Amino acid sequence: GQQVMQIPQYQHVQEGEDFTTYCNSSTTLSNIQWYKQRPGGHPVFLIQLVKSGEVKKQKRLTFQFGEAKKNSSLHITATQTTDVGTYFCAGNDYKLSFGAGTTVTVRA
Amino acid sequence: DGGITQSPKYLFRKEGQNVTLSCEQNLNHDAMYWYRQDPGQGLRLIYYSQIVNDFQKGDIAEGYSVSREKKESFPLTVTSAQKNPTAFYLCASSIAGLTYEQYFGPGTRLTVT
Numbered sequence: 681g682q683q684v685m686q687i688p689q690y691q692h693v694q695e696g697e698d699f700t701t702y703c704n705s706s707t708t709l710s711n712i713q714w715y716k717q718r719p720g721g722h723p724v725f726l727i728q729l730v731k732s733g734e735v736k737k738q739k740r741l742t743f744q745f746g747e748a749k750k751n752s753s754l755h756i757t758a759t760q761t762t763d764v765g766t767y768f769c770a771g772n773d774y775k776l777s778f779g780a781g782t783t784v785t786v787r788a
Numbered sequence: 789d790g791g792i793t794q795s796p797k798y799l800f801r802k803e804g805q806n807v808t809l810s811c812e813q814n815l816n817h818d819a820m821y822w823y824r825q826d827p828g829q830g831l832r833l834i835y836y837s838q839i840v841n842d843f844q845k846g847d848i849a850e851g852y853s854v855s856r857e858k859k860e861s862f863p864l865t866v867t868s869a870q871k872n873p874t875a876f877y878l879c880a881s882s883i884a885g886l887t888y889e890q891y892f893g894p895g896t897r898l899t900v901t
Contacts, residue, residue: 689828711887722878723831725889768830775846776886778823780830 684771686779693759694787701782703752703769711772712745712752717781718765726767761786791815792893794879799898801873809864809896811879817891818884820862824848825876825895834877837862838885866898873900 683706693699703712711730715723727736729745729752736743740763742755752769766781792813801807813820819838823831833846837856851870856862862881866873878895882888 686830713889715890722892722895723880723890725891728889770831772887775833776890778831780828 684769684777684779686769686782688782689780691782691784692787693763693784695759695761697759698755698757699759699784700753700755701767701784703754703771703779705750705771705773705777707771707773708749709771709773710749712749713770713772713776714743714752714754715768715770715778716765717768721765723768756784759784759786761788792879792881792891794877794893794896796896797894799896801898801900803900804868805900806865806867807873807898807900809866809877809879809898811862811864811893812860813862813879813881813891813893814860815881815883815891816859817881818859819882819886819888820856821880821882821890822846822852822854822862822864823878823880825878831878834864836886866900873898 685704713728714726717723733747734745740757744753766783768781770776770778795810821836822834832848834852835854837843853865876897879893880890882890
């Protein structure tokens, strides 16, 4: 069945640095969604990517969907303390499968 | 304010008891979902419903039951048959099916001892 893997599981970042988290699917996806969950909170939708090779930006966040529609990445530039949380990708094939998430901590 | 409400925020039960978690939405969404979240495992789908009076099993439906008698409400019952019920339970909704963004409630943390 469809599996979605995310790496790394944990990301410790110095404030101001950049980092990337990756999402890989065992099957071709129709679309991929990204969510953010703050500590103690619930997941909040960030973005959806649909087209092969699509790139979308939200301020310091850049989302990319792979050409084969089996992988995606989230790149954050100039990390801030407000970026703390767990970032989930969710791959959509015939169902939505969530990755285990990348938990981000920031050193001030 | 439009959104999803879940109650209670924390719930404690003794082993062997059934417990029902509440989920209500006023977003006029057709689809609703129940997820279970355990540390390091992401979100796993328990049940989902795309229309009133209809629902489907997700990946981990065993030991759980749901009903969808009203569009706004999708309660989840954790039965005594669920072997490891202690977890964080999240309800979500979307305007239609799985291809649309999901809006999550604040969650219920269930502890069974």
